[in-house]
Amino acid sequence: MVTDQTDGTDQNGQTDPQERDRQAVSDFVERFAAQLVEAGMTRMPARVFAAILSSDAGVMTSAELGEQLKVSPAAVSGAIRYLSQVNMVSREREPGSRRDRYRVHSNQWYEALANRDNVLKRWEGTFRDGVARLGANTPAGHRLAETLEFFEFMESELAGMMRRWREHRERVFGAS
Incomplete structure (x- = not known):
């Protein structure tokens, strides 16, 4: 990549990842992670997810995550375990190495919502059973029926x- 020395961009206007303001990246990661925490995610998985999401490649190793976030390998491992279980990152082998890399896909939000469909179906079954057991004409049964309908x-x-x-x-990004 040929970089314009005045503004850190190449001839195509792309920012050189090496020239990017590390503090700006860190600020974004921490801000977005805080918002994920407010939405119910635990702190370390939120930070790890935000770091991978904001990386140019959309993929990082455990060592890279630990270095960027200034956390231990154990903290990264626990966060990755959680993020993998909820299908927010995938694990892959680094080519020519035994090290794992963790990837966020470009259709991440679509996949996360699509996977929630399975959760909704399970909840529906539980609420349907609850209505039957508690009785549709009881206040609790009515509340469960309304929740099921929602x-x-x-x-x-x-x-x-x-x-x-x-x-x-x-239409916006083309076929992928």
Whole structure:
């Protein structure tokens, strides 16, 4: 990459990752991680996810994550275990090495929401069973029935929304 010495960009206007302001990246990672924590994610997985998401390659090793976030390998390992379980990152081998790399895919948010569909279906089954056991005419049964209806509504809306997103993404970013 040929870099313009005045502003850190190459002839195509792309920022050289080596020239990027590390503090600006760190500030973004911590800000987004804090927002993920507010939404219910635990702190270390939130920081690890934000770091991988904000990396140019969308992939980082455990050592790179530890260095950037200034945390121990054990902290990274625990965060990766959680993020893998909830399908927010995938693990792959670094070519020519025994080291693992962790990847966030470009369609990450689509995948995360699509995977929530399975959770919604399980919850629906549980609420349906709860209504049957508690009785639809009881206050608790009525509350569970309303909750069930909400999740069934969300599931049906989510399917259409995801289809529209795929169409929109293809128009804006092309087929991938």
